[in-house]
Amino acid sequence: MTSVVATNQTILVVGGGIAGMTAALEAAETGKNVVLVEKNPYLGGRTAQLYRYFPKMCHPTCGLEINLRRLKANPRIQVYTLAEVTGIEGRKGDYTVNVRLTPRYVNDNCTACGECGKAVEAEVSDAFNYNLGKVKVAYLPHAMAYPQRYVLDPSIVGTPDAERAKAACKYGAVDLDQKEETVSLRAGAIVWATGWQPYDAEKITPYRYGEFPNVITNVEFERLADPHGPTGGKILRPSDGREAKNIAFIQCAGSRDENHLRHCSRFCCMGSLKQTHYVQEAYGDEGKSTIYYIDIRAIDRFEDFYAKVKANPNVSFVKSKVARISQDKDGNPVCWGVDTEGYKRYATTHDLVVLAVGMEPSVKGVDIPAEVMADSSGFIMADPQNAGIFGAGCATNALDVNRAVQSATAAALRAIQVVNKVARAEG
Amino acid sequence: MSDMNQQMAARYKNNFLKEVEAQVEMGEWVKMCMQCGVCAGSCPTNFHPGWEHPPQEIFMMIRAGKREEVLTSPSMWMCTSCYNCYVRCPRKLPITHIMHGLAEYAYQLGVAPKFQPTQHLSKTFWDNCTKTGRVNEVKLTQTLYFRDGLMAGIKQGLAMKDVALGLVKAKRLNLMEALGFGHKCKDIKGIHAMLAKARELEAKRKGRQPA
Amino acid sequence: MADMKTAAYICKGCELGTRLDAAALVKTATKEGKMHLVREHDFLCSAEGVAMIQNDIDNEGVTHAAICACSRRAKTEAFNFPTTAISRGNLREGVIWVRPDTDEARETTQEMAEDYVRMACAEVKAMTQPKGNPNTGGVKTLLVVGGGISGMTAALEAARAGYKVVLVEKTGALGGWTAKLHKRIPTREPFKSPEDNGIADLIAQIEADANIKVYLNATLAKTAGAPGRFKVDIAVESGPTATEDVGAIVQATGFTPYDMNKLPHLGGGQANVVDQAGLEALARAANGGPIKRADGKEVKSVVFVQCAGQRDTTGEHLQYCSGHCCNTSIKQAMYFKDGNPDIDTVVLYTDLRTPGNGEDFYRSAQNKGVIFSKGAVSRVESAGGGCKVKFKDLILNEETEAEADLVVLATGMVPTSGPDLDALAEATRVAEGGDEAAKEQVIQLRSKSVLNLEYRQGPDIPQFKHGFNDSHFICFPYETRRTAIYAAGPVRRPMDTAQAVEDATGAAMKAIQAMENAGLGRAAHPRAGDLSFPTARLEGCTQCKRCTVECPFGAIDEDERRFPLFNESRCRRCGTCMGACPVRVISFENYSVNTVGAQIKAVDIPDEFSEKPRILILACENDAYPALDMAAMNRYEYSAFVRAIPVRCLGSVNTIWITDALNSGFDGVMLMGCKHGEEYQCHFVKGSELGRYRMSKVYDTLKGMNLEEQRLMDLEVAITDIETLPQRINDYAAKIVEMGMSPFKGL
Known part of the structure; x- marks a missing residue:
């Protein structure tokens, strides 16, 4: 990565998750100059926060490693982290984009040696672990964070910790004078890959998320299962740290629901099927999983995976949307509802409930240019009339990783078509 | 309309569903149910005897053409109008109203259970x-x-x-x-x-x- | 190399200077590494440090530099000197971060560091800086095979980016299955009603595009060459064979519906039972009017049976779900309902699968009065003038039945992906023994070929599961095992038209990229941009064919003298050929038997009374090596007796490295590679599997050397094994100590 001079033949990619990285890399490996803008201090997005992928049970960091190696080796990509697009002007083939850069308070000199992290005392919630744990105010977001540089939490400024961090750094990397700034970039085409956020489970009031500690979300469960997560990979109950061996997975927590998300989020069935593996992996035959579902959407060859999980005697399936959750005196969540296959009522006690919350496009409510159309769920729809700004990945639809990558690869070509046209016109 | 022989109408045909749409308050919503069962689970009377068929099952029975079983069922008479089901339904079915509508229709036809x-x-x-x-x-x-x-x-x-x-x-x-x-x-x-x-x-x- | 000037740089930053004796390291690099120039620096990755190196390159003529600092994965951009051969001695993540900062540990930690300096010096001297594959082809024309919606989309999207396209379609018209659809599943808001299939417009665009050349009634008779220089013979029905030069290929050969005659219990073969394609034909024939059966009767009631012959657990039918059929049945039910709301339409499903905004389409169908019932169908019988569908209503929990004028079976997609190469290879093997049946089978399998590749390893792309050409990589869906040939649409994975459009656009992207990189002599994914390529000293070759057989990417053919013929632009630079070669004649400029062998030989082996065993780790650079790095970042300690060397893939490991290591006194060797088998995680698909297979043979060699089997340890390592890996290393080191020192020390 070096400094790319942005011109009207440059492709701007907004969002550095798997879709944005893919779009950027595919375009750059085809010889295009790319600027990649990411709002987190690191690349990788939500995939970096997953423990394993379905259906192979392989590790997202494995693909991230390859993508980072591609990125490090490619001089055509310039990356801005802690950066957000604040305005886009111009038109297809000639955009001017304002990007706000938030200070990291650590410059390029950082060697990731970790001395600043040792020196500071205060802690803040660990956003990478969905706030399930704490990090020091000088931290590396995760072991594969790229850029491989520490981050100082903004709360540090003006505190003794700031001076401690500065004093600990032998390389002059801690720079407390960094200020927020806005840079202006040119681009011929834009790929919008801002991804998704988990639906706010507190809005599903009968599930009492936020109130009952042993009701958590699917994305949080990923962090619990991950050996590099807040529990060191042990599946423990937040309330008392006890091993959670009997786990309920509630599908369509927010999705397929006109009171919440009207669309099906696609990935959550497979996500929960995958997570039953975590339970099996952790506790063997003592680990029991129950999936409460409306329809299991194990689409196309994922059916194999579903068949395998179905064959596991430690996993049971109940065709029912859980109506409500209560909590018994020991803090165990109790799921109440009706099994609709033959009308069987249940009130089942579990150690832990995992809500398979759906995907809300991050683009929803964001001030994106008017010509980028959004559907009723807030996902970007390709606008054939516009064709200068393209959606990619989960900004366009509820997609799993595989399809997000496909979508991003397609978006890269659409962007290339625009800049190639600019080049031909100017050539 | 009170001819109970109509329930001989073939299974999984539109007849009864259409009849419900025409005759039952908010009956046009019955077809929108996706069988998630949250209505049944949310019903405060659900864990009491008498609810022979929960709402989503009633809806499926209507779609299956089970006219007599539906109209003579005591189930919809169990509704206390708490509106939990209506509020929770992911398809926004006005279930409370449909229950009352079905009860009313059964009563009008004279097939509602006696001494309910x-x-x-x-x-x-x-x-x-x-x-x-x-x-x-x-x-x-x-x-x-x-x-x-x-x-x-x-x-x-x-x-x-x-x-x-x-x-x-x-x-x-x-x-x-x-x-x-x-x-x-x-x-x-x-x-x-x-x-x-x-x-x-x-x-x-x-x-x-x-x- | 007369003009080789070597330099070593010792960094003292990140506590390297305080934890290690830098002066001793300088001495090691000078005396033992025999580097022409050795410098130390307090902060080598700083602008000043980098400038110092650049200055040496520019003004001192340094051509080869050993940078002894942090891991090759760190500060990659800072230490980027494109014209200079660079090795990285990993003193930070490889040494001080995995060792305790204690007086007792100081000696062994220093030994470790000195070895890594020796290794970095030895490696860089064995390297040359790659200049790129000279055997490039500059053809930038894309070949698209298949003229359905996927193929047409790939062609148009590539043409829009300014590339020429040759489109080959085996039938007499473009359009494929989509052209046979009355309408298609909606792709845009409000997702409520079927859309026009859009094919006429696509065909018009293709015909209007001067960059796209279409061959109809045409198939590929022969595909020879390599990315950037494919030569394709196109057999045209009733016409002369045409030849085209193309740079990359998108295979969009689609699917056929699963044969419903295989489903007699569901009425397959009965007069009033059709599959989804059959229903489309009826709807097109009706042209907006009432849909009629084959016998002319107007359909008043219809039952759709989902998953017919799909999601099968008996092993008789398709095991997978075709993904589109729920939405397709919804769409088809609307054909009836939109025309006449009184028509009874029932969809019997077990799981209704309408992801994303398909949920709106589902709702819309319900609103139109389509009845959906969760039911498992057991039989379809003809009854009266129509059919009787027997099923279990899973909601009402009862066996029941429904009558209908017409039954539609959602039978699913079978990919048109050509013969299974494994089956073909096996049949060919048997046929070579003279077996007539096998000969017939070979002819029959070959006749199914789509691409007719002139590749040593078979005429088509290897298939993954269920005959699809998917990559089975989550992060890299387009990867195939034939460079610059990409599958798109239902041949890759079951999908609907909207997905096929997206998929084909992505495949066109990859194909364009492959052509561009082939033209520049660069590798394709995952070593994108790599300029190194394999060469063979044919004078040493014994024509054993291992390289040609094992190459996971079909890059190596055999020439007329039966020597390996490398097609560099097909190569993915994994080094499996190099690992396979028993006479070690295959190498890359910057990665060879020698670059690794020299490192192994450079390690200082203490004598057998030292109680300091040495353990060699050969770690896959994609997963195991990063895991070691991250263990170090977390300061998980491990034994000071190990010396780790990253390898491109376990497949590239030549057994000579292991025997050399053991012969020169190493006490143990650990191999760390990715998972293989069905759920493989190897980025080169077969590399780790082949590597492991090869290693299993080394145990015999060990026996021959009178060494314990445990001297060689083969570990499956995932990138996340950050905590467990140090423990496994320590356990192994303990085992080696227990076993005692190797008898080969100092020989």
Whole structure:
């Protein structure tokens, strides 16, 4: 990565998750100059926060490693982290984009040696672990964070910790004078890959998320299962740290629901099927999983995976949307509802409930240019009339990783078509 | 329409669903159910006996063409109008209304279960209320308490006597109503005319014979 | 190399200077590494440090530099000197971060560091800086095979980016299955009603595009060459064979519906039972009017049976779900309902699968009065003038039945992906023994070929599961095992038209990229941009064919003298050929038997009484090596007796490295590679599997050397094994100590 001079033949990619990285890399490996803008201090997005992928049970960091190696080796990509697009002007083939850069308070000199992290005392919630744990105010977001540089939490400024961090750094990397700034970039085409956020489970009031500690979300469960997560990979109950061996997975927590998300989020069935593996992996035959579902959407060859999980005697399936959750005196969540296959009522006690919350496009409510159309769920729809700004990945639809990558690869070509046209016109 | 032979209508055909759409309040929503069961699970009466078929099952039965089983079912009479199901339904089905609509339709057809307490209360209340436009609480209570005979009525009356005295003291209950006195609407005829018109309109809308 | 000038740089930053004796490291690099120039620096990755190196390159003529600092994965951009051969001595993540800062540990930690300096010096001297594959082809024309919606989309999207396209379609018209659809599943808001299939417009665009050349009634008779220089013979029905030069290929050969005659219990073969394609034909024939059966009767009631012959667990039918059929049945039910709401339409499903905004389409169908019932169908019989569908209503929990004028079976997609190469290879093997049946089978399998590749390893792309050409990589869906040939649409994975459009656009992207990189002599994914390529000293070759057989990417053919013929632009630079070669004649400029061998030989082996065993780790650079790095970042300690060397893939490990290591006195060797088998995680698909297979043979060699089997340890390592890996290393080191020192020390 070096400094790319942005011109009207440059492709701007907004969002550095798997879709944005893919779009950027595919375009750059085809010889295009790319600027990649990411709002987190690191690349990788939500995939970096997953423990394993379905259906192979392989590790997202494995693909991230390859993508980072591609990125490090490619001089055509310039990356801005802690950066957000604040305005886009111009038109297809000639955009001017304002990007706000938030200070990291650590410059390029950082060697990731970790001395600043040792020196500071205060802690803040660990956003990478969905706030399930704490990090020091000088931290590396995760072991594969790229850029491989520490981050100082903004709360540090003006505190003794700031001076401690500065004093600990032998390389002059801690720079407390960094200020927020806005840079202006040119681009011929834009790929919008801002991804998704988990639906706010507190809005599903009968599930009492936020109130009952042993009701958590699917994305949080990923962090619990991950050996590099807040529990060191042990599946423990937040309330008392006890091993959670009997786990309920509630599908369509927010999705397929006109009171919440009207669309099906696609990935959550497979996500929960995958997570039953975590339970099996952790506790063997003592680990029991129950999936409460409306329809299991194990689409196309994922059916194999579903068949395998179905064959596991430690996993049971109940065709029912859980109506409500209560909590018994020991803090165990109790799921109440009706099994609709033959009308069987249940009130089942579990150690832990995992809500398979759906995907809300991050683009929803964001001030994106008017010509980028959004559907009723807030996902970007390709606008054939516009064709200068393209959606990619989960900004366009509820997609799993595989399809997000496909979508991003397609978006890269659409962007290339625009800049190639600019080049031909100017050539 | 009361010909029960219609329920011979073939399974999984539109006939009964269409009949429900035409005849049942909010019946056009029945087809929108996706069988998640959250209505059944949210129902506060769900864990009590009597709910033979929860709402989503009733909807499936309608779609399966099970006309007789649906209309003679006591299930929809169990609804307490708490609206939990309506609020929770991910498809926004007005389930409470549909339950009442089905009950009403079954009653109109004369196939609703006999001696169903909710039905008895509804009927009693309606007859009482529409007579003068205002409820005669004493007579309403009498009719309900003495439904199962004199001794049962006295027993229940005695059990509730403290409540009744309290209400009297607070001037919420007028014992003179027993003799036909008490509050009434000013224009009873007008009320009756309004109700007759409403029935006429409903009959017209639903294609029924005016009652 | 007369003009080789070597330099070593010792960094003292990140506590390297305080934890290690830097002066001793300088001495090691000078005396033992024999580097022409050795410098130390307090903060080598700083602008000043980098400038110092650049200055040496520019003004001192340094051509080869050993940078002894942090891991090759760190500060990659800072230490980027494109014209200079660079090795990285990993003193930070490889040494001080995995060792305790204690007086007792100081000696062994220093030994470790000195070895890594020796290794970095030895490696860089064995390297040359790659200049790119000279055997490039500059053809930038894309070949698209298949003229359905996927193929047409790939062609148009590539043409829009300014590339020429040759489109080959085996039938007499473009359009494929989509052209046979009355309408298609909606792709845009409000997702409520079927859309026009859009094919006429696509065909018009293709015909109007001067960059797209279409061959109809045409198939590929022969595909020879390599990315950037494919030569394709196109057999045209009733015409001469045409030849085209193309740079990359998108295979969009689609699917056929699963044969419903295989489903007699569901009425397959009965008069009033059709599959989804059959229903489309009826709807097109009706042209907006009432849909009629084959016998002319107007359909008043229809039952759709989902998952017919799909999601099968008996092993008789398709095991997978075709993904589109729920939405397709919804769409088809609307054909009836939109025309006449009184028609009874029932969809019997077990799981209704309408992801994303398909949920709106589902709702819309319900709103139109389509009845959906969760039911498992057991039989379809003809009854009266129509059919009787027997099923279990899973909601009402009862066996029941429904009558209908017409039954539609959602039978699913079978990919048109050509013969299974494994089956073909096996049949060919048997046929070579003279077996007539096998010969017939070979002819029959070959006749199914789509691409007719002139590749040593078979005529088509290897298939993954269920005959699809998917990559089975989550992060890299387009990867195939034939460079610059990409599958798109239902041949890759079951999908509907909207997905096929997206998929084909992505495949066109990859194909364009492959052509561009082939033209520049660069590798394709995952070593994108790599300029190194394999060469063979044919004078040493014994024609054993291992390289040609094992190459996971079909890059190596055999020439007329039966020597390996490398097609560099097909190569993915994994080094599996190099690992396979028993006479070690295959190498890359910057990665060879020698670059690794020299490192192994450079390690200082203490004598057998030292109680300091040495353990060699050969770690896959994609997963195991990063895991070691991250263990170090977390300061998980491990034994000072190990010396780790990253390898491109376990497949590239030549057994000579292991025997050399053991012969020169190493006490143990650990191999760390990715998972293989069905759920493989190897980025080169077969590399780790082949590597492991090869290693299993080394145990015999060990026996021959009178060494314990445990001297070689083969570990499956995932990138996340950050905590467990140090423990496994320590356990192994303990085992080696227990076993005692190798008898080969000092020989």
